[in-house]
Amino acid sequence: MAAVLDMTESIESRVARLESDVTFIRSDVADIKIDLREIRGELSDLRTQMYDGLQSVRAEISGLNARMEEKFDAARSEMQEEFKVVRCEMQQEFKAVGNAMREQLNPVRSDMREELNAVRSETREQLNAVRSEPREEFKAARCEMREDLRTLHALMREDIADLRRSITRGAWAFASLFVTLLVAMLGAMAHGFGWIR
Numbered sequence: 001m002a003a004v005l006d007m008t009e010s011i012e013s014r015v016a017r018l019e020s021d022v023t024f025i026r027s028d029v030a031d032i033k034i035d036l037r038e039i040r041g042e043l044s045d046l047r048t049q050m051y052d053g054l055q056s057v058r059a060e061i062s063g064l065n066a067r068m069e070e071k072f073d074a075a076r077s078e079m080q081e082e083f084k085v086v087r088c089e090m091q092q093e094f095k096a097v098g099n100a101m102r103e104q105l106n107p108v109r110s111d112m113r114e115e116l117n118a119v120r121s122e123t124r125e126q127l128n129a130v131r132s133e134p135r136e137e138f139k140a141a142r143c144e145m146r147e148d149l150r151t152l153h154a155l156m157r158e159d160i161a162d163l164r165r166s167i168t169r170g171a172w173a174f175a176s177l178f179v180t181l182l183v184a185m186l187g188a189m190a191h192g193f194g195w196i197r
Contacts (some may be wrong), residue, residue, distance in 0.1 A: 025192035032185050039181075043174060050167065057163070061156065072145075079138070097123075 049188070 021192045025188060028188050029185070034180060035181065039177065047172060
């Protein structure tokens, strides 16, 4: 009779332990669910922030492209205006020189032929010098603009690479956190249900 009572008490104590273990496991599972909800909320916020960051980067890039196009258009229009002004001034100067030379050459053509040849050669040299200077300046400006564009392109590539690395790190951190929580939950369940002794 005493043995039966001892077995009944041991079974009841074991049942009570199991019930208390199940209660702890349920509370742990509820805590884990709450943690998972918080993690999901944080991940949603992180996705929103990343999307907003990407949108702002895209907006900045499009704004930069628009500004660069405006600057290029302004530089082209300024150069065209300057060329037009220089062309008009040269035409006026040539006309004035031609008129003066004609007035001087009409009475003394025979005496001034050699001087006219010298003046023509000097005028050609000056014209060649005037033509070569804008070309050299334009080439230098084009080279500088190409270097600036290459530098900007390299900076944009570095920024995009940094953003990709940050996204990859965030994904790995989330995966490691999820695996850690899953292992902890399985360990708690195994311990609670007596899978592992």
